[in-house]
Amino acid sequence: MVHSGGKGAGRQMKTVLLAVLCATAWASAVSPSDWYVSPTGDDASDGKAPGRAFRTIGKAVSVLKAGDTVHLAPGQYAERVTISVSGASDAPITIRGSADGRTVWTMPLPDPVRWEEKFALWVKESRFIVVEGITFRDCCAWILLDRSHFCAVKDCTFDGARIYNCCRVNSGSHNRFLNCDFVRAVRRTGVRQDMEWAPEPGADYIEIFRDSHANLVERCRFGEINHVAVSISAVDKTKFLPGSNIVRACVFTDPFWKCVWIGAGTRTLIEDNTFSGTSACFLQLEGSSSVIRYNIFRDYRDSTGGKPDPTFRGAIRIQYNEAIHNRIFHNLFIDNERAITNSSFRWEVYDNIFQNNIFFRNGQTVFLGFPEYRTKNRNFFFGNLMAGTGPEQKVIRLERDEYTLAEAQEQLPELCRCNIGGDPRLVRDAQGRYTGLSDSSPCIDRGVPLTVTATAGKGRRLPVKDAWFFFDGAAMIPGDRISVGGDRTAQVLRVDAEAGILDLDADVSWSEGEPVTLARSSAGRAPDIGPFEYVPAKRE
Structure with missing residues (x-):
């Protein structure tokens, strides 16, 4: 694994x-609640509207719970903050600036001694x-x-x-x-x-x-x-x-x-x-x-x-x-x-x-x-x-x-x-x-398959000669979409590289020795060499 x-x-x-x-x-x-912070605000305010904004990010963080959003008005904030509360998958905690470069977070000297507080x-x-x-x-x-x-x-x-x-x-x-x-x-x-x-x-x-x-x-x-x-x-x-x-x-x-x-x-x-x-x-x-x-x-x-x-x-x-x-x-x-x-x-x-x-x-x-x-x-x-x-x-x-x-x-x-x-x-x-x-590139259809199937079979567990080429997404991005034999595709859910097994999201049938490559590189008879897959220009 x-x-x-x-x-x-x-x-x-x-x-x-x-x-x-x-x-x-x-x-x-x-x-969830919305909290507002402004360089012209006041930490004695309730922070629940732009006109009643807190002065510091730290004050807003002190009242946060799951699902809350902190809105930072444009301006400069000179402080350091620790967050030790959590949001949830459907209710994250968000600290949001103006996204136009005008919300600036800085730290004045002298720097803290404790490493985490730096x-x-x-x-x-x-x-x-x-x-x-x-x-x-x-x-x-x-x-x-x-x-x-x-x-x-x-x-x-x-x-x-x-x-x-x-x-x-x-x-x-x-x-x-x-x-x-x-x-x-x-x-x-x-x-x-x-x-x-x-x-x-x-x-x-x-x-x-x-x-x-x-x-x-x-x-x-x-x-x-x-x-x-x-x-x-x-x-x-x-x-x-x-x-x-x-x-x-x-x-x-x-x-x-x-x-x-x-x-x-x-x-x-x-x-x-x-x-x-x-x-x-x-x-x-x-x-x-x-x-x-x-x-x-x-x-x-x-x-x-x-x-x-x-x-x-x-x-x-x-x-x-x-x-x-x-x-x-x-x-x-x-x-x-x-x-x-x-x-x-x-x-x-x-x-x-x-x-x-x-x-x-x-x-x-x-x-x-x-x-x-x-x-x-x-x-x-x-x-x-x-x-x-x-x-x-x-x-x-x-x-x-x-x-x-x-x-x-x-x-x-x-x-x-x-x-x-x-x-x-x-x-x-x-x-x-x-x-x-270009249309005349020698790289078109001149690559080799990443690997081949190790045995014949059918199902969602695909045995391949070399599984190190593939990535399952790690629950962060989609797993690789692969092409088997050039005409069957499936998504990789899990890679067991040492065993040479790709777990797939759909049933596939295959013969021994069929080419396996990434679907993004399988538009032609064989993979193209390099990072680009050639697509012929459409003719009117």
């Missing part, structure tokens, strides 16, 4: 669900809290979701903090960051003394931390950061293992350091994001069984000047023993100084599959320096388009051995097959964004 990760994850989720049921039952017996908003062991339409500016830190679940932060702007962890999810599950702008964290003042290429002080925009599962970061925009824009980490991997966290449909522009760090965890989904610009690396991959698909990695430029070693730098960097069973497919890597690299050579890193990706015009396409790459550290390249900056460029380097695409497919057929070269002939819009395949 790979839906959740980490020791104690099942026990944690049972506790969370029991609390949700109790809170929902209680909420149905009370009526956040403008500490959501403490709560559920179903919604924060929306607020600009957090020049705070010590912004939001701490501390052992809190089913909360949402949406349509907010974050601009200026003073400590490393700007937003943190600490052992929380099913929380969402939606449609937020992350403009600036801690201002960079120099470089580290022990690593003169690394910025100082460091900072993360969002850290998904410790025993955190099924959290979602979606449709957010991230600017420059001194460490990582979205970090998934455990601090102690013997005690904590985050699982099934999701980053999708986000835009990372000129991050300077790193966009996403999967420092720990299993079954992380990274999909439909765009990464571009100057960076130490876009994605640092140290976790296992991640699903990385339909992303665009473009115009990577090394922010470190090749320090401490140029081979450490690339759009995706893979390292350490935990980096196994990852599936990297249907992505576009274009015009990067280096597309795939690693920074550790003595670890066992194996069973990572690169499939149906476009690698085009990258200075170096693939460098994986792990030894024994034909045996112990086997990683695979199937159905990709791989073309460098010149016709005879060595596009794959494994340990010290370099190969052109033709050489790799001839000499390493077990690792590298069904790949093609050439120009993918992509379509760009007026803003220069890649949006699709």
Whole structure:
């Protein structure tokens, strides 16, 4: 079972669900209230109308119950607040700003000594809290979701903090960051003394931390950061293992350091994001069984000047023993100084599959320096388009051995097959964004199925040769819609990757060896290579 990760994850989720049921039952017996806060208000008022608004957010929070909404008038609020009350699934507690940038939450100096109190908003062991339409500016830190679940932060702007962890999810599950702008964290003042290429002080925009599962970061925009824009980490991997966290449909522009760090965890989904610009690396991959698909990695430029070693730098960097069973497919890597690299050579890193990706015009396409790459550290390249900056460029380097695409497919057929070269002939819009395949693209119908059925059968439990490609949604997004044999579709409800089983929402019949792929990539005779599925223009 790979839906959740980490020791104690099942026990944690049972506790969370029991609390949700109790809170929902209680909420149905009370009526929600609207509370109003204004910089010109008075905490001695009753707060029940705009003309009788409270002065502080803290006063409004002190009277909240499930289903209530706090309306913040435009203006500046200089305070820190702790919420320890919960909403319910059908009656969340909402703190709502004006959503036009005029509702500003800040924190004056001096900063608190206690770490949890350094956040403008500490959501403490709560559920179903919604924060929306607020600009957090020049705070010590912004939001701490501390052992809190089913909360949402949406349509907010974050601009200026003073400590490393700007937003943190600490052992929380099913929380969402939606449609937020992350403009600036801690201002960079120099470089580290022990690593003169690394910025100082460091900072993360969002850290998904410790025993955190099924959290979602979606449709957010991230600017420059001194460490990582979205970090998934455990601090102690013997005690904590985050699982099934999701980053999708986000835009990372000129991050300077790193966009996403999967420092720990299993079954992380990274999909439909765009990464571009100057960076130490876009994605640092140290976790296992991640699903990385339909992303665009473009115009990577090394922010470190090749320090401490140029081979450490690339759009995706893979390292350490935990980096196994990852599936990297249907992505576009274009015009990067280096597309795939690693920074550790003595670890066992194996069973990572690169499939149906476009690698085009990258200075170096693939460098994986792990030894024994034909045996112990086997990683695979199937159905990709791989073309460098010149016709005879060595596009794959494994340990010290370099190969052109033709050489790799001839000499390493077990690792590298069904790949093609050439120009993918992509379509760009007026803003220069890649949006699709042209009519003459060699990528059309040239991909390979993600996997095949393992045996013949019928029903809702589909046995497949490789289930690591698929994601069940983690109760946060719809599970994958798959195509079996090109003409039968169903939605994935649960993935048991180790057993090779996909539980489906509908009965399907299949023969042994039938192709299984995602429905979004099955419009033609075979999947297209890259993140775009070609759709012929309609003729009048």
